[in-house]
Amino acid sequence: MLIFFQIRAADSAHISLITNGSSNHVPEETTMKAYVIEQPGGPQVLQLRDIPSLEPTSDEVQIHVRAFGLNRAETYLRAGKMGEITAPRVPGIEAVGEVIHDPAGVFRPGQRVATAMGGMQFIRNGSYAEQVTVLRSNVVSLDGTSLSWEELAALPQAYLTVWGALDKSLAIQAGQTLLVRGATTSVGLAAITYAKARGLTVIATTRTAANSQRLREMGADEVIIDNGDIAQRVRDITHHGVDAALEIIGTATLRDTIKTLRPFGAVSVIGLLGGPPVLEQFHLMQDLPAGIRLNFFPSGLFGTPALPLQGTPLPWLAKEVAAGSIPSIRSQTFAFDEVPKAHRLMESDRALGKLVVLL
Template sequence: MKAYVIEQAGGPEALLLRDLSSAQPGADEVQIRVRAFGLNRAEVYRRAGKMGPIAGQVVPGIEAVGEVIHDPAGVFRIGQRVATAMGGMQFSRNGSYAEQVTVLRDNVVALDDSTLSWEELAALPQAYLTVWGALDRSLGIQAGQTLLVRGATSSVGLAAVTYAKARGLQVIATTRSSENTARLRHMGADEVVIDGGEIAASVREIAASGVDGVLEVVGAATLRDSIKTLRPFGAVSVIGLLGGPPVLEQFHLMQDLPGAVRLSFFPSGLLGSAAMPLTESPLAWIAREVAAGRMPSLRTQTFGFDELRRAHSLMESDRALGKFVVTL
């Protein structure tokens, strides 16, 4: 099979197309023919050597959609449409930048009834599964609540906006550029706040008593300000590192953390674990909502398999404003 590999850290040119043998699935695995995959910052960081050493050949990619080739346990049938995400891809096993991928069965979701194209399906798994974990499991969102999405123009931020709106929440989204306001409103944001570094006062003008929840995509750099927007007993879930390392210097629990506010970090590595079985995920429902036009598409651009290096270059220039996908 054809697959992109990284043999040493570097820029997009470090992505090398090679012929590899496809790994046969073990008892707890499924082999999938990859039809399309979404691109993620985690893959850019992996390629650049920012997520651990590169030993031998590393196949990057943490999500894919496609058809089942073989499931030794017979849980999934041959030709079944599925999505997969995480489960050690690009770290402890080959990732999805390939014609075929062998993954843990627990990290596979059936998408039998979806009428979406492969490129539209590829925009869903990683972003929406992460949002599901952070919003439903960490924050426990409910219809009628108000959610602040800090860093909303990232693909996972946009997914949070569309998902929360579809679930009946009032959504406040932030962006550093006013040029993105129309895009965020199209995706479902009720209010858009221009982020100059401190937004708590602006958010309080919209929600005087504070918001119910915050999805923090920027990370530690803006966390202190984000938690000032919360009402008592509100909660913030950190999922992103766009603002730099996940380190809070001299964080004071009494001065920096408002009374009765909950703080958590949601790692997408939990997806498919016993704590977060993907059989409970809303991914099939989301695919139906997107197909019906009730949720807007995250996809902004589609690339061919031979255009992967160019796609990585564009991602690094922060010009995605949504989800890039690659089709095979």
């Protein structure tokens, strides 16, 4: 699970985007197919409907969705864990496709692009649809790549999160050692492949020994079977501790992860698979070793002035995956009418990689 809590305040002010999310929307006869959630529940509440297609305003871009990745955030929205569902919602926080219309002319019609976050599924319709209208600041050009749509769909949310956490929060450098705690998640696999491409040594954790081979195939140099207490084993491997750690499990293992770091090392929390984002009785002097830096990276920063997407590594990553230099993290592709089936697999924790939907 990635962290989306900073967006929930906007959720309470959610407007009925399906019918009037823009003051300049296309007449109702212009429709598209999209998945709609009208009440919380299991995968069966995902209903494929015809809904209006919304024209972009001056700061938006309309995209023909070719494929999209699936994320835990969408299962939490569907289950009612991200605020009350008071109006129909279209889930989805990322997509790849072709530009239909950009009023500003920054992106040309037919241009290959990716998009992620920017309020999708929270304050605007999400990407489980044939078309999506998104903030221009959350669109990245994918010109020059030959990678297939389904492989491109595995990149945006996972790799943008990894880029933000590793480069912006942890300032990784070639030659360092990185611990990825919770590495069998799609973002964990992305962290392994990205860090290896950047010249780091990677220690990855999994709770299940059978997953070790998958992690090594992605590039992990060492794999630790995680019983919740791995700090000493990490130190046995590194002697002085790791330079940086990516915490995907969350507060359940954070204290132990902190103990794996060398002096002046850093940990970035990006996931909460282990429970709520609350550290009970956290003692700054006893639980946080001297000089250790602790932060949490929210993907809601994408496209904001704090984290503009110019310079994102997505185009480079697409070329590297196409060339076979970086392994694909995609584990399975579903058809558009199989989204409920894909949600069931995602919730089973058996995906071992990124699930994508191809339209």
